[in-house]
Amino acid sequence: MLQDLNNNTICAPATVAGQGAVAVIRVSGAEALDIVSKIFVSPKGRKLADMKGYTMCFGSIMKGVGEVLDDVVLSVYRAPHSYTGEDMVEISSHASPYIVAEILDLLVLYGCRYAEPGEFTKRAFLNGKMDLAQAEAVADVIASETEAAHRIALKQLKGGFSQELALMRRQMLKLVSLMELELDFSEEDVQFADRTQLKDLLKATTDHIAGLVSSFKVGNAIKNGVPVAIVGATNTGKSTLLNALLGEDRAIVSSIAGTTRDTIEDTMNVGGILFRFIDTAGIRRTMETIEIAGIERTYFKLKQASVVMLVLDYTRQDDFEDALKTVSSNINSAEQSLIILLNKIDEKPVAVTSLFEGRDPESITPEENIDKVCDVVSDLAGALGLSPVAILPISAKNQTGLDELRTVLVSSQSVVNVSTESVLVSNRRHFIALKEAYESLLKASVSLTENQPTDLVTQDIRDALYSLGSIVGEVSTDEVLDSIFKNFCIGK
Numbered sequence: 001m002l003q004d005l006n007n008n009t010i011c012a013p014a015t016v017a018g019q020g021a022v023a024v025i026r027v028s029g030a031e032a033l034d035i036v037s038k039i040f041v042s043p044k045g046r047k048l049a050d051m052k053g054y055t056m057c058f059g060s061i062m063k064g065v066g067e068v069l070d071d072v073v074l075s076v077y078r079a080p081h082s083y084t085g086e087d088m089v090e091i092s093s094h095a096s097p098y099i100v101a102e103i104l105d106l107l108v109l110y111g112c113r114y115a116e117p118g119e120f121t122k123r124a125f126l127n128g129k130m131d132l133a134q135a136e137a138v139a140d141v142i143a144s145e146t147e148a149a150h151r152i153a154l155k156q157l158k159g160g161f162s163q164e165l166a167l168m169r170r171q172m173l174k175l176v177s178l179m180e181l182e183l184d185f186s187e188e189d190v191q192f193a194d195r196t197q198l199k200d201l202l203k204a205t206t207d208h209i210a211g212l213v214s215s216f217k218v219g220n221a222i223k224n225g226v227p228v229a230i231v232g233a234t235n236t237g238k239s240t241l242l243n244a245l246l247g248e249d250r251a252i253v254s255s256i257a258g259t260t261r262d263t264i265e266d267t268m269n270v271g272g273i274l275f276r277f278i279d280t281a282g283i284r285r286t287m288e289t290i291e292i293a294g295i296e297r298t299y300f301k302l303k304q305a306s307v308v309m310l311v312l313d314y315t316r317q318d319d320f321e322d323a324l325k326t327v328s329s330n331i332n333s334a335e336q337s338l339i340i341l342l343n344k345i346d347e348k349p350v351a352v353t354s355l356f357e358g359r360d361p362e363s364i365t366p367e368e369n370i371d372k373v374c375d376v377v378s379d380l381a382g383a384l385g386l387s388p389v390a391i392l393p394i395s396a397k398n399q400t401g402l403d404e405l406r407t408v409l410v411s412s413q414s415v416v417n418v419s420t421e422s423v424l425v426s427n428r429r430h431f432i433a434l435k436e437a438y439e440s441l442l443k444a445s446v447s448l449t450e451n452q453p454t455d456l457v458t459q460d461i462r463d464a465l466y467s468l469g470s471i472v473g474e475v476s477t478d479e480v481l482d483s484i485f486k487n488f489c490i491g492k
Contacts, residue, residue: 009035011107012115013100014491020095025103026491028120031111032087033076038110039103040074048089053078061093061103069106070099084120085127118488122481125473132473132484133162136427139488140223145267146274148222152424161423161430162472164212168205169468175201176461179454199448202461206441212425213434219426221306225267225276226413229305231327233319236311237343241396242266242279245406271410278305302330307337307412314344314373314393321380328384337412338388340377341405345370346395429484430471437467 009029015022027036033048040048042059051057056075063069070093077088093099108114116122118139125135133156140153155161175198221227230238246266264279278301302308310327312320331338345366370393377391390408394401425431444460469475 009112010115010119011104011112012120012491013104014090015095017097017100018095023093023095023100025091025093025100025107026115026120027089027091027107027112028082028084028086028115028123029112030087032089035107035110035112036074036089036091039106040072048074048076051076053081061091061106063102063106069102070094070096080127080129083129084123085129086123115490116485117490118485118492121488121492122485125481130157131159131162132481133165133427133430133471134159135473136429136484138492140426142489142492144223146222146269146272148272149274149426152219152222152426155423156426161425164208164423165468165472168208169465171201172205172461172465176458176465179458179461195448199445202441202445202448206438206445209434209438209441212423213431213438215423216425216428216431216434217306219424220428220431221413222274222424223426225274226307227276227278227301227305228307228309228409229278229280229301230309230311231280231302232311233313233316233323236313236316237396238311239264239279241309241311241341241343241394242277244396244399244402245277270406273410273413275307275409302327303332305336307339307409309339309341310388311341311343312377314342314370315347317373317376320377324377324380324384324386328381328386331386333385333387338386339405339408339412340381340388340391342370342374342377342391342393343396345393346398346400433467433471437464440464440467 009027009031011025011027014024014026017023033051037048039061040059041062042057046057046059048057053076056073058071058073060071061069073092075090075092077083077090079086079088082088091103093103104114121130121135121138124130125132130138137153137156141150141157144150144153179198230242232238242264246268265276267274267276269275280301308327308331310323312323327338348366374391374393378388381388381391389412392401392405392408394405396402425434440460440463444457444464447457447460466475470480
């Protein structure tokens with residue numbers, strides 16, 4: 001594969017198409033300088049072939065004899081000291097879509113081909129400029145939407161995660177090699193690998209990997225957003241709340257019960273934390289097939305969320321208990337945060353006169369009534385074993401109480417604010433590989449404790465080494481690489 005890639009030269013825009021001051025077009029491959037030389041003229045007669053790496057040159061892109069397309073600046077990089085490890089040229093032109101398209105057409109005319117998504121980074125990996133985990137971090141750096149996500153991706157890009165994996169693999173490889181050497185001398189009953197040392201190493205490595213596996217929940221939340229499920233009965237204002245939080249009409253709002261038939265998701269940065277809000281179908285008894293499917297998805301999203309926001313209609317107090325019972329039977333209080341929202345406080349409900357010791361309903365202020373209703377909700381939740389982090393009166397329609405809701409959301413995710421100086425796993429492929437390595441090492445530990453044959457122990461350790469090696473690309477397949485790099489943007 002490496003030879004195939006290096007036998008052609010690729011080009012692609014490295015900047016987003018559209019209006020702007022400058023666009024950058026990348027060219028990489030053995031013929032990069034030669035191809036660009038055919039369309040570039042320097043006013044001082046400089047030749048690209050004579051230019052050293054890390055140098056720049058001003059000149060013009062020529063569309064034909066004597067016809068200047070655009071004045072540009074070229075940046076020249078010489079192999080192996082470039083991003084891809086190949087000869088590279090970056091053309092900085094004006095950002096006119098017409099100019100960019102014309103330059104790309106000229107490059108293709110003289111021997112380039114258009115790069116595939118992620119092909120520049122793929123070449124960097126294949127040419128040994130970075131390992132696979134670092135290559136994936138390139139996409140994460142580009143996609144990062146918060147400071148925390150950026151720090152995690154940057155640490156991985158600099159090789160922090162890869163270094164930890166490399167150390168574990170070196171230690172295990174040394175011992176497993178000695179154990180395999182024992183197999184060659186099996187008739188002589190000798191041991192080259194210290195079993196006590198091996199047990200200690202297995203425990204330390206297994207514990208370390210277990211920590212990395214457990215960090216995925218936080219890492220994934222930082223990267224993709226903390227999942228927040230907005231649940232409740234029909235017409236409690238869930239879609240209105242989603243629109244109010246996002247500041248746009250993302251979900252259809254209607255007084256018709258059952259309008260939301262499927263989940264609607266969108267992300268937003270709140271207090272430096274990325275939240276993924278999920279508006280769900282209203283929960284009610286129905287015989288309508290499509291609505292039933294939507295309600296089933298609601299239960300699924302509820303169980304998958306890190307934060308559950310239960311929306312109650314302040315004017316429908318008879319529905320509170322059923323809604324709370326539904327949540328209590330589907331939530332994991334140890335792992336999920338519950339926020340109860342008392343919506344539509346701008347509307348006038350029947351005052352809870354039974355809680356005001358015979359007071360005249362007309363003398364009960366709205367504020368007093370809201371406080372009493374919150375107390376009722378708190379008591380009902382407590383009786384069902386629920387421990388909400390907050391019970392907030394709001395009006396999604398008038399955006400009352402939403403600032404307090406945002407504050408509660410951020411404070412409920414203090415775990416996401418942990419120092420990202422430590423390695424956090426945020427990539428699902430890495431998470432799966434680490435789980436596989438963890439399971440293999442557990443099997444090896446059991447086999448070692450039970451004095452199983454050496455070849456069985458070594459096979460389990462080899463399986464773990466394979467799983468760890470797949471993360472950094474020491475073992476990989478074309479299918480895995482294609483799957484990873486197809487999700488990159490063009491030009492990276």
